[in-house]
Amino acid sequence: MEASKGVSRRSFLKGAALAGVGAAAAGMIAGCTPGKTSDTATAETAQAAASTNNSAAGADGTANPSWLGEKPTVDEADVTNTIDTELLVIGGGNSGVCAARRAAELGMKVVVMEKQPEDTWAPIGCDSGTVNSQAYLDTGAEAVDEMQVLNEWQLRTYCRSMPSIAKMYATRSGEVTDWIRSLAPQEELDEYSVYYSFPNGRRAVAINHSGYTSFPGTISYRDFNNTLGKGENQPAWGPILQYSIDESKKDGAEWLYSTTAVVLIQNDEGDVTGAYGKGPDGYVRVNADAVLLACGDFSGNGEMVLALNDEVRELAEASGLDTTDPSGFMGMGQDGMGHKLACWAGGVIEPGPRAAMNFGNGMGVPGLTAIGNYPVFGPDGKRFFNDAQLQFGGLGFMARRARGELMCTIADGKWEENIQNQGYEHNMSSTTCAREWDLVKEDLANYKTGPDGFEVYGFTGYGMNKSKMYAAETLEELADILGYEGEAKQGLLDEIAHYNEMCAAGKDTDWGRDADLMNPLDTPPFFGMAGNTDKGRISSGMVQMSGVLVTDNFEVRRLDDSIIKGLYACGNDCGGRYAVQYHTLMAGNSVGIATTQGYVAGEHIAQHLEEDKAAADVYAEKLAKMAEEAANNPAGGPPGL
Template identity: 35%
Template sequence: MRGLLNLDRRGFFKAAAGAGVATAMGGVLAGCAPQPKSAASATDELAATGTSWLGEAPVIDESEITQTIEADIIVVGGGNAGTMCACAAAENGATVAVIEAQAKADIFYYGLHDIASINSQYVLDSGLEPIKKGEFLAEYQRRTHNKTNPRLVKKFIDASGEMVDWLVGKAPQEVLDKAHVAHFTTNSEYFKLGSSLNGFKCWPGYVQIDFQTTAPALIAEAEASGATWYWEHSGVVLETSTEEVAVQKETVDPSGAVTFIDATEPRTTVNAVIAQDAEGNYLRFVGTKGIVLTCGDYGGNPEMYAALQDEQRWLFESHGLDAEDLHCMGFGRDGSGIKMGLWAGATLDPGPRCLVSPQVMYESTDFATNVLRWGSGFNAAAAEVAAGAGGASQNPWGTPFVCVDGSGKRFTDETFLGIFGTLSQVERRKPGRYYFFFDNKWKETMARMAPEHFSQPVGVPDSISYDDLFNSWVERGAKGAPTEEGGTVCAWAANSLDELFDYMGLDEAMRPTVAEEIARYNSFCETGEDEDFGRDANLLQSITEPPFFGMYSVFEKPMTGTVTLNGLVIDDDQRVLDANYNPIEGLYASGNNSGGRFAVQYSTPMSGLTLGFAMTLGRELGKGLATGTI
């Protein structure tokens, strides 16, 4: 596969299983050709030119075009958003051509199959209460500091329920037999307490649907309606024409009087996209109703990543780390769809530019990756109990447990924004081990935690109970909980804190500091006020009842995330906009090829929002183009 990170299919599944990933990587390239990288450092080039990663648009001579294909809608990239767009368009009577770089037999669709939706009938029939749409929108915009496009978010809110019900109606029976609504039963007390902590609110209800197995059925139905998938074809460049158009521009004189003057502005039209097949032949695809870019993100392109992910680059540099080869782990695309849009006159989502972090795949330079995957301490705890039964658990960042740094001191409200708040603090601190402590009241403590994405240990098979998991730590004593027989350990349990500290190997200087911090925290639990960090009173659960549990995770370097989440600037109808905020005629973008959906960080009032947005907005775009409502 072109443009992928150097990870074969078997290697991905092996790595994914170790990180508790339920399914395979998805839509990895989404149909776009890789672009050549410069030999110079991306950081140095950025300082010199700002956009050296963009390069010049390829020029394909007319004599090299071997075939011209015309359809109502051309979809460049057949990943999650592209597939939904194409299938919806075909269902509504449009002719569709899908350009997809991967082979039909090898395509992966992004994600863990967690799909966020609001008020689908499928979810409501499971017993969940309807979500107030305005309340969800207000929470989402508050989390993003109103930097996301509220009308795009509202379109997701209004249409995502219908999308999930449509998907359920199309999915094969083998998928439906395993599909379910995530009620967050482990967070039951959180919902009883009002679903709000630290002023942030979360909702249950994302749906687990295996899109990897469902997509072929959707494609077959679309092909029966006249759509065509061009497998192993990569988008290369858009063909455009530009003309000056007359406009009225407003001016204001010093007295405040408003006048209008005649002026002109350039307006660009996209007429076609040039693609290349596996043999190197160039084909022209003409979309009479529009060309849709659904090529995914730029997380697999180190040059673009280093230039555009400012915060991660600065974090790496602040730790004295090399920022030249930064990239997302496992899922990142090559950014060529975004480049095609920019060459056509589009603009890029302004900062802050965020990504899905933490990431589902980890690597380490100094530590055993089978146990210390940048904060995946629960992996070790669950692996022995879950051996042969489906994999290990996710990491403890953002759990409601007490966390101390390498000096033995608390340093933040461990529950703030689930995993994201603690991770943001850790990445700004000294690398090393970070230790988590809790006691036998863990069920009550976890039940009160907000269901932020990745905030709870996940991935332990249904046949394995957490009681069995934690009891195994007590039984093993000093042996702890290894990832494999004889492997390194990072989780223990004991009937006294002193015994626990012995098992964990805390040195004589650190032991009293940790004990004092736990005692201080317990005093806050008695008074109901965390005087150090303002932890929500509902999550002030003391560490007083044996057995006591301890584990550690390692921060070695900042995470680079799973996918990047900013793309081309689009309007409410997903039309790509130029520098004057005018639509580029005939050009649309959806999924992670587009912007306006995420900002600041991937903080989630409901899990599965990356897939929920991509699949919902992709489907809405396909319907709108086919029916002429866009």
């Protein structure tokens, strides 16, 4: 047998530095580099590996997945402006604003590269769910157990999320909310703050239903009275966050609006030392000690959605939908530039399953959004699942049901009493904040019976949108209105009678609905909504929730686990936050975790940048030693012997 060829630590480090790749274990072939191959893998083998890797760049740039494309180049002759700074934040949204302000107030020189024009800048979202902010506690709410929030986050992600990120959200998100709000005038906070799920109508702080615990703490920023002139109940989060932008500028941060990042700048060792952007006056070069990617998600790029979110693509294929036109699979978010910048520099997208917000296929249960969670009945009138398990995005099984099925949800006249037991999930009811509660009560009090229905204000969506609900004085009449006929109608009436018997017994022996949600449908008027399921559209949702692999300190990692010195990612560019699906243990936690990550990332970089770079070198030495030991061991031999 021919002896295996040895690999020296020096050659490994040289290759890893130049190409961002290396064999951390025997047989590992890297597929994510800044553009050159290492001494331990030929261009041919690395390219072959990358050809089946849809999450990273090719070893020499020629085998990049189609969604990534070729790494751009910028001619220095085309650069019209050069700026030197300590921290470059790419992206001025929820996470980027907080990162820039926090780093600047700690004395760091900061530049922000933001693609939106200054006069039309706006963040995505307006619901901010955080834990134990003083602003929320000042309403009279009780404090939440932070460790319970941490554990619930981990359970909902099947322990796939990074514990450091979950803990950061549980223990520091309230602090960040108060820090953001501290700059806004109190009259504006009073005008725009809507405190969800408190104080009306709840009997517990943390509510558990069918194994899922949800918590209060959401503040939604809405222009309820159209003070800003863009319509009633439109998002008002932008004006509050704008104060943090202004504060960052007071502390010396420079904002480059209307400037889109093009490509990161790296030295011969693969360290990130800045970025090129393209603005109104041409290309700008920003030299920086560190770059923080805060560019948002990739739902606005249909090609990336289909390539990286297997569930969206495969559900579309299983539903017979055409996937050749990616534009049909776009969401409300960003174009994925942050993910691309990271991968061109040597980073890699986190492994699947990859989460989306509000991923769906047109088959959602017809929900009584105004008044929360009630029993769901299928086309034969029978219940077919635990209808208390309506956590956000948790109904993926609906994709496996037949198309065109009639479904309905029914409540009765005791809805105001019953709502007190419901949780804080989006798909429960969040209308117990005082402003929206009064609107819902008014609409329900003025209900109209009959097939024409009546309009009810719902808590979801922007503006004063209403949903059509139907009412009747008897269940028989409501069944007719909702479209049930013959045996299906009788099946519905019989099922409701059976359901009421289980409510009296205090236990759902059919599907396990929680006892405190077993409220009989026996008091007129009866309210309902119905719909027919379909699979005609596969949505990528509002935003995609997956990012690139990072360390606990937000440093971007390569495929071989080495660290790209000087490159960080937060918000939707950062991996390790969600798994499978967005979840709402607290409504608005997407904005809440983005602002928290930005704040903590900016703080960490300002205080520990040089320590991170030194630690990255030490870690590279460790990886080199491991690779050397693995390569020099006989095949199959235990490591280190």
